[in-house]
Amino acid sequence: MLRRLLSLYGLLFFVFIYAPILLVVIYSFNANTLNMMIWDGFTLDWYRQIFGMETSITQSATYVDSTDQLYAAVRTSLIVAFSTSAFSTVFGTALALAVARYRFRLAGFYRTMMMVPMIMPDIVLGIALLIFFITIGMNLSLLTIIIGQSTFLISYVFVTVSARLAEFDTSVEEASADLGATPAQTFRKVTLPGIAPGILGGWLLSFIISMDDLVITYFIAGTGNTTLPIHIWGMLRRGIKPEINAIATLMLLFTLVIAAIGLYFRSRRQK
Protein backbone atom coordinates (compact mmCIF):
# COMPACT_ATOMS: atom_id res chain seq x y z
CA MET A 1 0.00 0.00 0.00
CA LEU A 2 2.68 2.44 1.07
CA ARG A 3 4.79 1.33 -1.86
CA ARG A 4 1.95 2.03 -4.27
CA LEU A 5 1.40 5.47 -2.80
CA LEU A 6 5.10 6.20 -3.12
CA SER A 7 5.14 5.14 -6.79
CA LEU A 8 2.09 7.25 -7.50
CA TYR A 9 3.77 10.18 -5.81
CA GLY A 10 6.94 9.60 -7.83
CA LEU A 11 5.00 9.76 -11.07
CA LEU A 12 3.34 13.00 -9.95
CA PHE A 13 6.79 14.34 -9.15
CA PHE A 14 7.91 13.79 -12.73
CA VAL A 15 4.68 15.29 -14.04
CA PHE A 16 5.43 18.36 -11.92
CA ILE A 17 8.94 18.60 -13.39
CA TYR A 18 8.06 18.01 -17.03
CA ALA A 19 4.47 19.15 -17.57
CA PRO A 20 5.30 22.89 -17.59
CA ILE A 21 8.07 22.41 -20.15
CA LEU A 22 5.88 20.18 -22.30
CA LEU A 23 3.12 22.76 -22.16
CA VAL A 24 5.35 25.39 -23.75
CA VAL A 25 6.17 23.00 -26.57
CA ILE A 26 2.50 22.18 -27.17
CA TYR A 27 1.41 25.81 -27.17
CA SER A 28 4.14 26.67 -29.65
CA PHE A 29 2.07 24.78 -32.26
CA ASN A 30 -1.24 26.39 -31.33
CA ALA A 31 -2.98 28.02 -34.28
CA ASN A 32 -5.18 30.26 -32.16
CA THR A 33 -4.11 33.85 -32.79
CA LEU A 34 -6.72 35.57 -30.65
CA ASN A 35 -6.33 33.63 -27.41
CA MET A 36 -3.06 31.76 -27.20
CA MET A 37 -4.27 29.79 -24.20
CA ILE A 38 -7.04 27.98 -26.09
CA TRP A 39 -6.03 25.19 -28.46
CA ASP A 40 -7.27 25.77 -31.99
CA GLY A 41 -5.42 23.38 -34.25
CA PHE A 42 -1.85 22.81 -35.31
CA THR A 43 0.35 25.39 -36.98
CA LEU A 44 4.01 26.09 -37.65
CA ASP A 45 3.31 29.78 -38.15
CA TRP A 46 5.00 30.90 -34.93
CA TYR A 47 8.19 29.24 -36.09
CA ARG A 48 7.85 30.80 -39.54
CA GLN A 49 7.31 34.13 -37.85
CA ILE A 50 10.42 34.08 -35.69
CA PHE A 51 12.45 33.22 -38.76
CA GLY A 52 10.93 36.22 -40.52
CA MET A 53 8.93 34.20 -43.03
CA GLU A 54 5.48 35.12 -44.23
CA THR A 55 2.63 33.65 -42.25
CA SER A 56 -1.12 33.43 -42.44
CA ILE A 57 -1.36 35.30 -39.16
CA THR A 58 -1.79 38.82 -40.43
CA GLN A 59 -2.77 40.74 -37.34
CA SER A 60 0.06 39.27 -35.34
CA ALA A 61 2.54 40.94 -37.66
CA THR A 62 2.15 43.99 -35.46
CA TYR A 63 3.49 42.27 -32.39
CA VAL A 64 6.34 40.43 -33.96
CA ASP A 65 9.59 41.30 -32.32
CA SER A 66 11.97 42.00 -35.08
CA THR A 67 13.68 38.88 -36.30
CA ASP A 68 16.89 40.85 -36.66
CA GLN A 69 16.95 41.58 -32.94
CA LEU A 70 16.46 37.93 -32.14
CA TYR A 71 19.24 36.89 -34.50
CA ALA A 72 21.56 39.50 -33.00
CA ALA A 73 20.80 38.20 -29.50
CA VAL A 74 21.48 34.60 -30.54
CA ARG A 75 24.73 35.68 -32.17
CA THR A 76 25.86 37.60 -29.07
CA SER A 77 25.00 34.64 -26.84
CA LEU A 78 26.96 32.23 -29.03
CA ILE A 79 30.03 34.48 -29.22
CA VAL A 80 29.98 34.95 -25.44
CA ALA A 81 29.36 31.26 -24.72
CA PHE A 82 32.13 30.05 -27.04
CA SER A 83 34.70 32.52 -25.69
CA THR A 84 33.74 32.13 -22.04
CA SER A 85 33.62 28.35 -22.09
CA ALA A 86 36.96 28.08 -23.92
CA PHE A 87 38.63 30.51 -21.53
CA SER A 88 37.13 28.95 -18.39
CA THR A 89 38.01 25.46 -19.58
CA VAL A 90 41.71 26.36 -19.96
CA PHE A 91 41.92 28.11 -16.58
CA GLY A 92 39.73 25.62 -14.74
CA THR A 93 41.70 22.67 -16.08
CA ALA A 94 45.03 24.29 -15.22
CA LEU A 95 43.91 24.88 -11.64
CA ALA A 96 42.52 21.36 -11.31
CA LEU A 97 45.78 19.85 -12.59
CA ALA A 98 47.86 21.95 -10.22
CA VAL A 99 45.77 21.05 -7.19
CA ALA A 100 45.54 17.34 -8.03
CA ARG A 101 49.06 16.60 -9.27
CA TYR A 102 51.39 18.82 -7.24
CA ARG A 103 52.02 18.86 -3.53
CA PHE A 104 51.94 22.37 -2.18
CA ARG A 105 50.77 24.00 0.98
CA LEU A 106 47.92 26.00 -0.54
CA ALA A 107 46.28 23.07 -2.35
CA GLY A 108 43.55 22.65 0.26
CA PHE A 109 43.00 26.38 0.34
CA TYR A 110 42.53 26.44 -3.43
CA ARG A 111 40.09 23.57 -3.26
CA THR A 112 37.91 25.45 -0.76
CA MET A 113 38.25 28.82 -2.44
CA MET A 114 37.15 27.48 -5.82
CA MET A 115 33.75 26.75 -4.26
CA VAL A 116 33.19 30.39 -3.37
CA PRO A 117 32.32 31.71 -6.87
CA MET A 118 29.71 28.97 -7.25
CA ILE A 119 28.08 29.77 -3.91
CA MET A 120 28.20 33.55 -4.34
CA PRO A 121 24.65 34.84 -4.97
CA ASP A 122 24.67 35.96 -8.59
CA ILE A 123 23.16 39.37 -7.92
CA VAL A 124 26.01 40.17 -5.52
CA LEU A 125 28.64 39.14 -8.06
CA GLY A 126 26.77 40.98 -10.82
CA ILE A 127 26.72 44.35 -9.08
CA ALA A 128 30.24 43.92 -7.70
CA LEU A 129 31.48 43.42 -11.27
CA LEU A 130 29.45 46.39 -12.50
CA ILE A 131 30.96 48.68 -9.85
CA PHE A 132 34.42 47.30 -10.56
CA PHE A 133 34.31 47.77 -14.33
CA ILE A 134 32.96 51.31 -14.00
CA THR A 135 35.53 52.18 -11.30
CA ILE A 136 38.53 51.03 -13.31
CA GLY A 137 37.09 52.72 -16.39
CA MET A 138 36.43 49.65 -18.48
CA ASN A 139 33.59 50.13 -20.95
CA LEU A 140 30.84 47.55 -20.69
CA SER A 141 31.09 45.33 -23.74
CA LEU A 142 31.23 41.73 -24.87
CA LEU A 143 34.62 41.55 -23.17
CA THR A 144 33.22 42.49 -19.77
CA ILE A 145 30.50 39.83 -20.17
CA ILE A 146 33.14 37.22 -21.03
CA ILE A 147 35.34 38.21 -18.08
CA GLY A 148 32.40 38.40 -15.69
CA GLN A 149 30.98 35.00 -16.58
CA SER A 150 34.42 33.41 -16.46
CA THR A 151 34.88 34.39 -12.81
CA PHE A 152 32.37 31.74 -11.76
CA LEU A 153 32.50 29.32 -14.71
CA ILE A 154 36.18 28.53 -13.99
CA SER A 155 34.92 26.95 -10.77
CA TYR A 156 32.45 24.71 -12.59
CA VAL A 157 35.20 23.44 -14.92
CA PHE A 158 37.54 23.05 -11.94
CA VAL A 159 35.04 20.82 -10.12
CA THR A 160 34.28 18.70 -13.20
CA VAL A 161 37.92 18.15 -14.15
CA SER A 162 38.96 17.57 -10.52
CA ALA A 163 36.36 14.82 -10.21
CA ARG A 164 37.82 13.13 -13.26
CA LEU A 165 41.39 13.55 -11.98
CA ALA A 166 40.43 11.95 -8.68
CA GLU A 167 39.12 8.84 -10.47
CA PHE A 168 42.11 8.70 -12.73
CA ASP A 169 44.76 6.22 -11.61
CA THR A 170 48.11 7.95 -11.02
CA SER A 171 49.96 4.64 -11.35
CA VAL A 172 49.46 4.80 -15.13
CA GLU A 173 51.31 8.10 -15.14
CA GLU A 174 54.07 6.62 -12.99
CA ALA A 175 54.34 3.65 -15.33
CA SER A 176 54.70 6.00 -18.27
CA ALA A 177 57.51 7.83 -16.49
CA ASP A 178 59.20 4.57 -15.53
CA LEU A 179 59.16 3.48 -19.15
CA GLY A 180 61.22 6.55 -19.99
CA ALA A 181 58.63 9.05 -21.18
CA THR A 182 59.46 12.67 -20.47
CA PRO A 183 56.96 14.53 -18.26
CA ALA A 184 55.70 16.38 -21.34
CA GLN A 185 55.16 13.09 -23.18
CA THR A 186 53.41 11.56 -20.20
CA PHE A 187 51.14 14.56 -19.97
CA ARG A 188 50.29 14.56 -23.67
CA LYS A 189 49.93 10.82 -24.16
CA VAL A 190 48.58 9.65 -20.81
CA THR A 191 47.16 12.36 -18.58
CA LEU A 192 45.43 14.47 -21.20
CA PRO A 193 43.56 11.62 -22.94
CA GLY A 194 42.65 10.28 -19.51
CA ILE A 195 41.01 13.47 -18.30
CA ALA A 196 39.64 14.48 -21.71
CA PRO A 197 36.06 13.42 -20.83
CA GLY A 198 36.24 15.64 -17.74
CA ILE A 199 37.52 18.57 -19.77
CA LEU A 200 34.82 18.06 -22.39
CA GLY A 201 32.17 17.80 -19.67
CA GLY A 202 33.42 20.99 -18.02
CA TRP A 203 33.44 22.76 -21.36
CA LEU A 204 29.86 21.74 -22.20
CA LEU A 205 28.65 22.62 -18.71
CA SER A 206 30.23 26.07 -18.84
CA PHE A 207 28.86 26.55 -22.36
CA ILE A 208 25.28 25.79 -21.26
CA ILE A 209 25.50 27.91 -18.12
CA SER A 210 27.00 30.78 -20.10
CA MET A 211 24.23 30.60 -22.72
CA ASP A 212 21.65 30.73 -19.94
CA ASP A 213 23.23 33.27 -17.60
CA LEU A 214 20.83 36.10 -17.02
CA VAL A 215 21.60 37.92 -13.80
CA ILE A 216 25.34 38.59 -14.04
CA THR A 217 25.18 39.32 -17.76
CA TYR A 218 22.24 41.66 -17.20
CA PHE A 219 24.34 43.95 -14.98
CA ILE A 220 27.54 43.99 -17.02
CA ALA A 221 26.23 43.85 -20.58
CA GLY A 222 25.78 47.58 -20.99
CA THR A 223 23.54 48.84 -23.75
CA GLY A 224 23.57 47.19 -27.14
CA ASN A 225 24.81 43.77 -26.00
CA THR A 226 21.63 41.80 -25.59
CA THR A 227 22.07 38.09 -25.05
CA LEU A 228 19.27 35.63 -25.76
CA PRO A 229 18.02 35.24 -22.16
CA ILE A 230 18.01 39.02 -21.71
CA HIS A 231 16.14 39.42 -25.00
CA ILE A 232 13.46 36.92 -23.96
CA TRP A 233 13.18 38.48 -20.53
CA GLY A 234 12.57 41.82 -22.25
CA MET A 235 9.88 40.23 -24.44
CA LEU A 236 8.22 38.74 -21.35
CA ARG A 237 8.14 42.09 -19.64
CA ARG A 238 6.37 43.61 -22.62
CA GLY A 239 3.68 40.94 -22.54
CA ILE A 240 3.11 37.26 -23.16
CA LYS A 241 3.30 36.62 -26.91
CA PRO A 242 2.75 33.27 -28.63
CA GLU A 243 6.04 33.42 -30.50
CA ILE A 244 7.88 33.19 -27.17
CA ASN A 245 6.63 29.59 -27.06
CA ALA A 246 8.34 28.84 -30.35
CA ILE A 247 11.62 30.51 -29.34
CA ALA A 248 11.53 28.68 -26.00
CA THR A 249 10.95 25.36 -27.75
CA LEU A 250 13.94 25.90 -30.02
CA MET A 251 16.12 26.80 -27.03
CA LEU A 252 14.89 23.68 -25.29
CA LEU A 253 15.88 21.57 -28.26
CA PHE A 254 19.31 23.18 -28.33
CA THR A 255 20.06 22.58 -24.61
CA LEU A 256 18.73 19.03 -24.79
CA VAL A 257 21.09 18.23 -27.67
CA ILE A 258 24.09 19.61 -25.74
CA ALA A 259 23.06 17.84 -22.52
CA ALA A 260 22.61 14.60 -24.46
CA ILE A 261 26.11 14.91 -25.96
CA GLY A 262 27.56 15.52 -22.50
CA LEU A 263 25.74 12.60 -20.95
CA TYR A 264 26.69 10.32 -23.83
CA PHE A 265 30.36 11.01 -23.19
CA ARG A 266 29.90 10.59 -19.46
CA SER A 267 28.26 7.19 -19.89
CA ARG A 268 31.08 6.10 -22.22
CA ARG A 269 33.58 7.18 -19.61
CA GLN A 270 31.95 5.04 -16.93
CA LYS A 271 32.24 1.87 -19.01
Next chain:
Amino acid sequence: MTLARRKLLQLVGLLGAPTVFLLFFFLCPLLIMLVYSFLTPGLYGGVEWQFSHLNYGRILGWANTRYEKFDPVFLSIFLRSLRLAALTVVTSLLVSYPAAFWISRMSPGRRDFAIFLVTLPFFVSLIVRLFAWVLILRPTGVLNQGLMGIGLTSEPIEFLYSDFAVILGMTYVFIPFMFLPLYASIEKLDVAQLEASSDLGATRFQTFRKVVLPATMPGIIGGGIITFIPALGNFIVPSVLGGAKVLMIGNLIEQQFLSARNWPFGSALAMLVMTAVLVLLVVQLRLARREEAS
Protein backbone atom coordinates in the same frame (compact mmCIF):
# COMPACT_ATOMS: atom_id res chain seq x y z
CA MET B 1 67.69 22.72 -13.51
CA THR B 2 66.81 20.53 -10.54
CA LEU B 3 63.64 18.49 -10.51
CA ALA B 4 62.15 20.41 -7.59
CA ARG B 5 62.82 23.68 -9.33
CA ARG B 6 61.25 22.47 -12.54
CA LYS B 7 58.19 21.25 -10.66
CA LEU B 8 57.88 24.61 -8.94
CA LEU B 9 58.03 26.40 -12.28
CA GLN B 10 55.35 24.11 -13.71
CA LEU B 11 53.15 24.74 -10.70
CA VAL B 12 53.53 28.50 -11.04
CA GLY B 13 52.79 28.16 -14.75
CA LEU B 14 49.54 26.34 -14.04
CA LEU B 15 48.40 28.44 -11.09
CA GLY B 16 49.74 31.87 -11.98
CA ALA B 17 47.42 33.23 -14.65
CA PRO B 18 44.14 31.86 -13.22
CA THR B 19 45.07 33.06 -9.74
CA VAL B 20 45.85 36.57 -10.91
CA PHE B 21 42.67 36.59 -13.00
CA LEU B 22 40.47 35.54 -10.08
CA LEU B 23 42.14 37.90 -7.61
CA PHE B 24 41.66 40.79 -9.99
CA PHE B 25 38.21 40.06 -11.39
CA PHE B 26 36.56 38.19 -8.54
CA LEU B 27 38.09 39.28 -5.24
CA CYS B 28 38.73 42.93 -6.16
CA PRO B 29 35.14 43.61 -7.26
CA LEU B 30 33.80 42.19 -3.99
CA LEU B 31 36.23 44.28 -1.95
CA ILE B 32 35.35 47.41 -3.91
CA MET B 33 31.68 46.70 -3.28
CA LEU B 34 32.43 46.46 0.43
CA VAL B 35 34.23 49.83 0.27
CA TYR B 36 31.37 51.40 -1.72
CA SER B 37 28.89 50.35 0.93
CA PHE B 38 30.68 52.76 3.30
CA LEU B 39 30.78 55.73 0.91
CA THR B 40 28.44 58.65 0.35
CA PRO B 41 26.19 58.49 -2.71
CA GLY B 42 26.85 61.19 -5.29
CA LEU B 43 24.06 63.59 -6.10
CA TYR B 44 23.64 62.33 -9.67
CA GLY B 45 24.71 58.74 -9.35
CA GLY B 46 28.25 57.57 -8.67
CA VAL B 47 29.91 58.08 -5.30
CA GLU B 48 31.71 60.66 -3.25
CA TRP B 49 34.80 59.35 -1.50
CA GLN B 50 33.63 60.22 1.96
CA PHE B 51 33.05 57.69 4.71
CA SER B 52 29.45 57.07 5.64
CA HIS B 53 27.77 54.44 7.77
CA LEU B 54 24.35 55.77 6.88
CA ASN B 55 23.80 53.27 4.05
CA TYR B 56 23.57 50.63 6.72
CA GLY B 57 21.74 53.06 9.00
CA ARG B 58 18.96 53.41 6.42
CA ILE B 59 18.43 49.67 6.53
CA LEU B 60 19.07 48.89 10.18
CA GLY B 61 17.68 51.92 11.96
CA TRP B 62 20.07 54.72 12.90
CA ALA B 63 20.02 57.01 9.85
CA ASN B 64 18.13 60.20 10.54
CA THR B 65 19.28 62.98 8.24
CA ARG B 66 17.52 64.89 5.51
CA TYR B 67 18.55 62.56 2.69
CA GLU B 68 19.36 59.36 4.51
CA LYS B 69 16.40 58.26 6.55
CA PHE B 70 15.77 54.94 8.22
CA ASP B 71 12.85 53.25 6.54
CA PRO B 72 11.60 49.97 8.03
CA VAL B 73 10.46 48.88 4.57
CA PHE B 74 14.01 47.81 3.63
CA LEU B 75 14.33 45.55 6.64
CA SER B 76 10.88 44.13 6.05
CA ILE B 77 11.75 43.33 2.41
CA PHE B 78 14.88 41.59 3.64
CA LEU B 79 12.89 39.63 6.20
CA ARG B 80 10.36 38.71 3.53
CA SER B 81 13.20 37.43 1.35
CA LEU B 82 14.47 35.31 4.24
CA ARG B 83 10.95 33.98 4.76
CA LEU B 84 10.32 33.20 1.08
CA ALA B 85 13.71 31.51 0.77
CA ALA B 86 13.03 29.43 3.88
CA LEU B 87 9.59 28.44 2.60
CA THR B 88 11.17 27.49 -0.72
CA VAL B 89 13.57 25.22 1.13
CA VAL B 90 10.71 23.60 3.05
CA THR B 91 8.56 23.05 -0.06
CA SER B 92 11.39 21.67 -2.15
CA LEU B 93 12.31 19.37 0.73
CA LEU B 94 8.73 18.09 1.02
CA VAL B 95 8.49 17.64 -2.75
CA SER B 96 11.88 15.99 -3.20
CA TYR B 97 12.14 13.74 -0.15
CA PRO B 98 9.55 11.10 -1.08
CA ALA B 99 10.69 11.20 -4.70
CA ALA B 100 14.33 10.66 -3.70
CA PHE B 101 13.20 7.78 -1.49
CA TRP B 102 11.23 6.23 -4.33
CA ILE B 103 14.11 6.52 -6.78
CA SER B 104 16.63 5.10 -4.30
CA ARG B 105 14.58 1.88 -4.17
CA MET B 106 14.69 1.33 -7.96
CA SER B 107 16.91 -1.09 -9.83
CA PRO B 108 20.33 0.46 -10.64
CA GLY B 109 19.64 1.00 -14.35
CA ARG B 110 16.30 2.70 -13.86
CA ARG B 111 17.75 4.66 -10.96
CA ASP B 112 20.44 6.31 -13.07
CA PHE B 113 17.89 7.17 -15.72
CA ALA B 114 15.52 8.66 -13.11
CA ILE B 115 18.31 10.83 -11.69
CA PHE B 116 19.18 11.94 -15.19
CA LEU B 117 15.53 12.95 -15.67
CA VAL B 118 15.51 14.96 -12.43
CA THR B 119 18.69 16.87 -13.33
CA LEU B 120 17.86 17.47 -17.01
CA PRO B 121 15.56 20.48 -16.43
CA PHE B 122 18.47 22.22 -14.70
CA PHE B 123 19.99 22.62 -18.16
CA VAL B 124 16.83 24.10 -19.61
CA SER B 125 16.95 27.87 -19.76
CA LEU B 126 15.76 29.47 -16.52
CA ILE B 127 13.68 32.04 -18.34
CA VAL B 128 11.94 29.32 -20.36
CA ARG B 129 11.05 27.40 -17.21
CA LEU B 130 9.64 30.52 -15.57
CA PHE B 131 7.70 31.41 -18.72
CA ALA B 132 6.09 27.97 -18.53
CA TRP B 133 4.74 28.81 -15.08
CA VAL B 134 3.38 32.11 -16.33
CA LEU B 135 1.36 30.10 -18.86
CA ILE B 136 0.04 27.89 -16.08
CA LEU B 137 -0.72 30.49 -13.43
CA ARG B 138 -2.04 33.46 -15.40
CA PRO B 139 -5.80 34.20 -15.20
CA THR B 140 -6.45 32.60 -18.60
CA GLY B 141 -3.88 29.92 -17.84
CA VAL B 142 -4.03 26.18 -17.67
CA LEU B 143 -4.66 26.01 -13.91
CA ASN B 144 -7.61 28.40 -14.03
CA GLN B 145 -9.01 26.67 -17.12
CA GLY B 146 -8.86 23.40 -15.21
CA LEU B 147 -10.41 24.79 -12.02
CA MET B 148 -13.24 26.44 -13.94
CA GLY B 149 -13.66 23.32 -16.07
CA ILE B 150 -14.42 21.16 -13.06
CA GLY B 151 -16.49 23.92 -11.53
CA LEU B 152 -14.35 24.65 -8.46
CA THR B 153 -14.42 28.34 -9.25
CA SER B 154 -16.44 30.46 -11.63
CA GLU B 155 -14.09 33.42 -11.75
CA PRO B 156 -10.41 33.07 -12.68
CA ILE B 157 -8.14 33.35 -9.64
CA GLU B 158 -5.04 35.51 -9.88
CA PHE B 159 -2.28 33.09 -8.93
CA LEU B 160 0.49 35.19 -10.45
CA TYR B 161 2.07 38.07 -8.55
CA SER B 162 1.77 36.44 -5.14
CA ASP B 163 4.07 34.86 -2.56
CA PHE B 164 2.58 31.55 -3.66
CA ALA B 165 3.73 32.01 -7.26
CA VAL B 166 7.23 33.06 -6.20
CA ILE B 167 7.68 30.12 -3.81
CA LEU B 168 6.30 27.71 -6.42
CA GLY B 169 8.60 29.12 -9.11
CA MET B 170 11.71 28.98 -6.91
CA THR B 171 10.86 25.46 -5.76
CA TYR B 172 10.51 24.37 -9.37
CA VAL B 173 13.77 25.99 -10.43
CA PHE B 174 15.83 24.72 -7.49
CA ILE B 175 14.55 21.14 -7.25
CA PRO B 176 17.79 19.57 -8.57
CA PHE B 177 19.74 21.52 -5.90
CA MET B 178 17.66 19.97 -3.14
CA PHE B 179 17.19 16.58 -4.74
CA LEU B 180 20.81 15.57 -5.36
CA PRO B 181 22.28 16.02 -1.84
CA LEU B 182 19.10 14.51 -0.41
CA TYR B 183 19.32 11.53 -2.72
CA ALA B 184 23.00 11.01 -1.87
CA SER B 185 22.19 10.64 1.83
CA ILE B 186 19.03 8.56 1.31
CA GLU B 187 20.90 6.15 -0.94
CA LYS B 188 23.36 5.47 1.87
CA LEU B 189 20.57 4.40 4.25
CA ASP B 190 21.28 1.02 5.75
CA VAL B 191 18.33 -1.28 4.96
CA ALA B 192 19.37 -3.65 7.73
CA GLN B 193 18.99 -0.85 10.24
CA LEU B 194 15.45 -0.12 9.03
CA GLU B 195 14.56 -3.78 9.31
CA ALA B 196 16.07 -4.02 12.76
CA SER B 197 13.99 -1.05 13.83
CA SER B 198 10.73 -2.60 12.66
CA ASP B 199 11.71 -6.05 14.02
CA LEU B 200 12.14 -4.46 17.40
CA GLY B 201 8.56 -3.31 17.20
CA ALA B 202 8.87 0.27 16.04
CA THR B 203 6.00 1.62 13.98
CA ARG B 204 6.76 3.00 10.52
CA PHE B 205 6.49 6.52 11.83
CA GLN B 206 8.85 5.79 14.73
CA THR B 207 11.38 4.22 12.37
CA PHE B 208 11.18 7.26 10.14
CA ARG B 209 11.63 9.71 13.01
CA LYS B 210 14.32 7.86 14.94
CA VAL B 211 16.31 6.17 12.18
CA VAL B 212 15.63 7.56 8.70
CA LEU B 213 15.41 11.23 9.53
CA PRO B 214 18.64 11.48 11.59
CA ALA B 215 20.54 9.42 9.01
CA THR B 216 19.48 11.69 6.14
CA MET B 217 19.96 14.93 8.07
CA PRO B 218 23.25 15.81 6.32
CA GLY B 219 21.45 15.68 2.96
CA ILE B 220 18.58 17.79 4.27
CA ILE B 221 20.95 20.43 5.62
CA GLY B 222 23.22 20.39 2.57
CA GLY B 223 20.33 20.60 0.12
CA GLY B 224 18.64 23.22 2.25
CA ILE B 225 21.65 25.49 2.25
CA ILE B 226 22.38 25.33 -1.47
CA THR B 227 18.69 25.97 -2.16
CA PHE B 228 18.41 28.79 0.35
CA ILE B 229 21.38 30.80 -0.93
CA PRO B 230 20.27 31.32 -4.55
CA ALA B 231 16.66 31.73 -3.40
CA LEU B 232 17.54 34.52 -0.97
CA GLY B 233 19.20 36.80 -3.52
CA ASN B 234 16.97 35.84 -6.42
CA PHE B 235 15.43 38.59 -8.45
CA ILE B 236 14.45 36.93 -11.72
CA VAL B 237 11.78 34.68 -10.20
CA PRO B 238 10.11 37.47 -8.20
CA SER B 239 10.22 39.83 -11.16
CA VAL B 240 8.66 37.30 -13.56
CA LEU B 241 6.19 35.60 -11.20
CA GLY B 242 5.91 38.15 -8.39
CA GLY B 243 5.60 41.33 -10.43
CA ALA B 244 5.63 44.56 -8.47
CA LYS B 245 3.67 42.97 -5.64
CA VAL B 246 6.32 40.60 -4.30
CA LEU B 247 9.55 42.56 -3.97
CA MET B 248 12.53 40.64 -2.74
CA ILE B 249 15.90 41.98 -1.65
CA GLY B 250 17.29 41.16 -5.12
CA ASN B 251 14.74 43.46 -6.77
CA LEU B 252 15.61 46.20 -4.30
CA ILE B 253 19.32 45.88 -5.10
CA GLU B 254 18.60 45.95 -8.83
CA GLN B 255 16.56 49.14 -8.41
CA GLN B 256 19.39 50.86 -6.55
CA PHE B 257 21.72 50.20 -9.45
CA LEU B 258 19.54 50.59 -12.48
CA SER B 259 16.93 53.18 -11.53
CA ALA B 260 17.65 54.89 -8.20
CA ARG B 261 21.37 55.11 -9.00
CA ASN B 262 22.35 54.88 -5.37
CA TRP B 263 25.32 52.55 -5.58
CA PRO B 264 26.53 52.78 -1.97
CA PHE B 265 23.07 51.91 -0.68
CA GLY B 266 22.75 49.07 -3.20
CA SER B 267 26.15 47.79 -2.09
CA ALA B 268 25.08 47.88 1.55
CA LEU B 269 21.99 45.83 0.67
CA ALA B 270 24.17 43.34 -1.21
CA MET B 271 26.48 43.11 1.82
CA LEU B 272 23.43 42.20 3.88
CA VAL B 273 22.77 39.25 1.54
CA MET B 274 26.45 38.27 1.68
CA THR B 275 26.41 38.36 5.48
CA ALA B 276 23.36 36.09 5.62
CA VAL B 277 25.07 33.66 3.25
CA LEU B 278 28.31 33.68 5.26
CA VAL B 279 26.50 33.09 8.56
CA LEU B 280 24.74 30.13 6.98
CA LEU B 281 27.97 28.63 5.66
CA VAL B 282 29.70 28.99 9.02
CA VAL B 283 26.79 27.26 10.70
CA GLN B 284 26.96 24.44 8.18
CA LEU B 285 30.72 24.08 8.65
CA ARG B 286 30.23 23.84 12.43
CA LEU B 287 27.52 21.21 12.01
CA ALA B 288 29.68 19.21 9.62
CA ARG B 289 32.60 19.34 12.07
CA ARG B 290 30.42 18.22 14.93
CA GLU B 291 29.14 15.35 12.81
CA GLU B 292 32.67 14.25 12.01
CA ALA B 293 33.64 14.43 15.66
CA SER B 294 30.75 12.30 16.84
